[in-house]
Structures are given as structure tokens and as C-alpha cells.
Amino acid sequence: AQSVTQPDIHITVSEGASLELRCNYSYGATPYLFWYVQSPGQGLQLLLKYFSGDTLVQGIKGFEAEFKRSQSSFNLRKPSVHWSDAAEYFCAVGVDGNKLVFGAGTILRVKS
Amino acid sequence: NAGVMQNPRHLVRRRGQEARLRCSPMKGHSHVYWYRQLPEEGLKFMVYLQKENIIDESGMPKERFSAEFPKEGPSILRIQQVVRGDSAAYFCASSRQRAREETQYFGPGTRLLVL
Numbered sequence: 001a002q003s004v005t006q007p008d009i010h011i012t013v014s015e016g017a018s019l020e021l022r023c024n025y026s027y028g029a030t031p032y033l034f035w036y037v038q039s040p041g042q043g044l045q046l047l048l049k050y051f052s053g054d055t056l057v058q059g060i061k062g063f064e065a066e067f068k069r070s071q072s073s074f075n076l077r078k079p080s081v082h083w084s085d086a087a088e089y090f091c092a093v094g095v096d097g098n099k100l101v102f103g104a105g106t107i108l109r110v111k112s
Numbered sequence: 113n114a115g116v117m118q119n120p121r122h123l124v125r126r127r128g129q130e131a132r133l134r135c136s137p138m139k140g141h142s143h144v145y146w147y148r149q150l151p152e153e154g155l156k157f158m159v160y161l162q163k164e165n166i167i168d169e170s171g172m173p174k175e176r177f178s179a180e181f182p183k184e185g186p187s188i189l190r191i192q193q194v195v196r197g198d199s200a201a202y203f204c205a206s207s208r209q210r211a212r213e214e215t216q217y218f219g220p221g222t223r224l225l226v227l
Contacts (some may be wrong), residue, residue, distance in 0.1 A: 004154075032212045043116070043203060044155075044218040051213040090154055094212035099145065099168060100205075102154035 002027045002095045006103035013081050014111050021076040021106050023091035032094035033074040035065055038105075039087045047089075050074065061085070086110045114139065116206050116219035117186075124225045131191040131198070133222045137206030144187045145216060146179060149201040161187060162210075194226045 005024045013019050025031055032051050036044040048059025055067040065076045074091060088107045092100040117136040125131050137144050142163050147155040160168040161181040172179065176194075181187040191198055201223050205216035 006154075034215075036218070041220075041223075043220040044205075046215055046217070049213070049215065092155075096212070098143070098160055098207075098210050098212060098214070099157040099171070100147075100155070100216060101157070102147075104154040 002093060002101045004091050004093055004101055004103035006089075006091055006106050008106045009104070010107045010109065012109040012111060015083050016080050019076075019078045019081045019085070019108070021089050021091075021108070023074045023076065023103060024072050025074065025091070025093045026072065027093050027095065031067075031074075033065075033067060034092045034094065034100065035059065035063070035074075035076050036090045036092065037087045038090065044090065047076070081108075081110055083110045083112060116141075116204055116217050118202075118204050118219035118222050120222060121220060122223050122225070124227065125194050126227050127195055128193050131194050131224055131226075133189040133191075133202050133204075133224070135187040135189070135204030135206075135219060137187070137204075138217055141206035141208050141217070143207045143210055143214075144181050145205045145207075146187075146189050147203045147205065149203060149221075151200070155203060158189070167210075191224075194224075196226050199224055199226045 003026045034049045035047040050057045050067045088105045091103045144161045146158040149155045157171040159179045176192045178190045201221045203221045204219045207214045
């Protein structure tokens with residue numbers, strides 16, 4: 001069965017520090033991978049997505065993610081975190097039938 | 113170009129009442145998806161619809177829940193005889209095409225509270 005695991009429920013980083021959010025997936029075919037961000041009380045905004053080609057994907061707001069097939073991972077990174085990045089981040093895999101399977105999310109807190 | 117619109121944003125119902133959640137997809141999008149987010153959990157797929165057709169309802173509870181996407185008007189997620197366990201945020205997403213790589217654009221959600 002398809003699944004997405006985000007091992008970290010909460011992460012706290014200092015403003016200006018680097019960030020890495022982990023995501024592991026389980027899917028038998030070629031994965032179509034997404035990272036979304038959700039601010040409190042809001043919907044989800046797409047940060048970036050991976051389908052094929054270069055395994056390092058650039059997204060909006062200075063985020064990037066690297067697809068590693070051997071590790072079944074799609075970790076999200078940002079070199080320098082801003083206070084406005086505080087939100088909840090969801091990794092997802094697109095599966096047959098066009099639906100998304102989401103991880104449980106990682107809540108990012110940024111301390112000044 | 114307006115994004116995905118959902119209303120109401122907040123809905124309070126008493127146990128046994130009906131809840132109707134509406135979703136208007138982005139302009140040019142004919143594919144609609146409903147997801148439910150329970151407290152402290154990620155989003156779970158419920159149903160995928162195209163105009164006048166239900167394509168995949170594998171995530172819908174067997175009873176009390178139904179969805180439609182008529183030829184004209186918004187998509188509706190209907191919950192009959194609500195129970196406290198239905199309290200959640202319900203998100204609608206839309207896409208232009210049916211393809212795994214196609215981006216789904218999400219609305220702001222409807223937060224349902226069942227008293």
C-alpha cells in the first residue's frame with residue numbers, strides 16, 4: 001500500500017538557520033512527489049513537485065527538495081529560514097486514480 | 113484568476129443535522145477532489161469527481177457521506193446525520209487534467225464542528 005512518512009512531528013529552528021524536513025514514501029511505481037505548506041487556518045499551497053529528470057527540484061520561497069530513489073526519500077530543504085516560514089509542511093505522493101496520499105505533516109516553529 | 117473557493121469557511125452543526133459543503137474549482141478545472149483533515153492528522157483522500165461523474169470514491173465512508181459535481185454549479189459534499197467524529201477540516205482541490213503529475217490546487221477548507 002502507498003504511504004508517506006514524515007518522521008518529525010515538530011521541528012524548531014532559529015531564524016537564519018538551515019532547515020531539512022524529512023519525507024519517506026512507499027510506492028511501487030515511479031513516484032510523483034509533492035511538498036505543500038499550510039499556514040494556520042488556511043488551505044495548502046504547493047511548494048514544489050517532482051516527476052522525473054533532475055533529482056534536485058527548486059520551488060517557491062527558496063525551498064528545494066532532493067529525490068533519492070535508493071532511500072525512498074524526498075527531503076525538503078531551505079538554506080536560511082525566515083520567521084514567515086513557520087507553518088505545517090506536508091509531503092505527498094500522487095497515486096493511481098489521481099489522488100494524493102499525504103504524510104501526517106511536520107510543524108515548523110521558528111525562533112528569533 | 114480566482115483560486116478554489118469553498119464555503120462556508122466554518123460550519124457548526126448539532127448531532128443528527130445535515131452538513132453541506134460547497135466547492136467551486138478554479139476556472140478551467142473540471143476535476144475536483146475532497147480531502148478530510150482530522151485534528152493532528154494529515155489529509156486523507158475522500159472522493160474524486162469530474163463533471164457529473166464520480167471517478168473514485170474509495171475514501172468515502174460507506175454511510176451518511178455523498179458527493180456530487182453537477183454540470184452547473186459547485187461540487188457539494190453532503191454529510192447526513194452528523195456525529196461528533198465528523199468534526200474536521202474538509203478541503204477541496206481542483207486540477208485541469210486527470211494525471212498523477214497534475215498539480216492539485218487547494219481551497220481554504222471548511223471547518224466543521226459538530227456539537
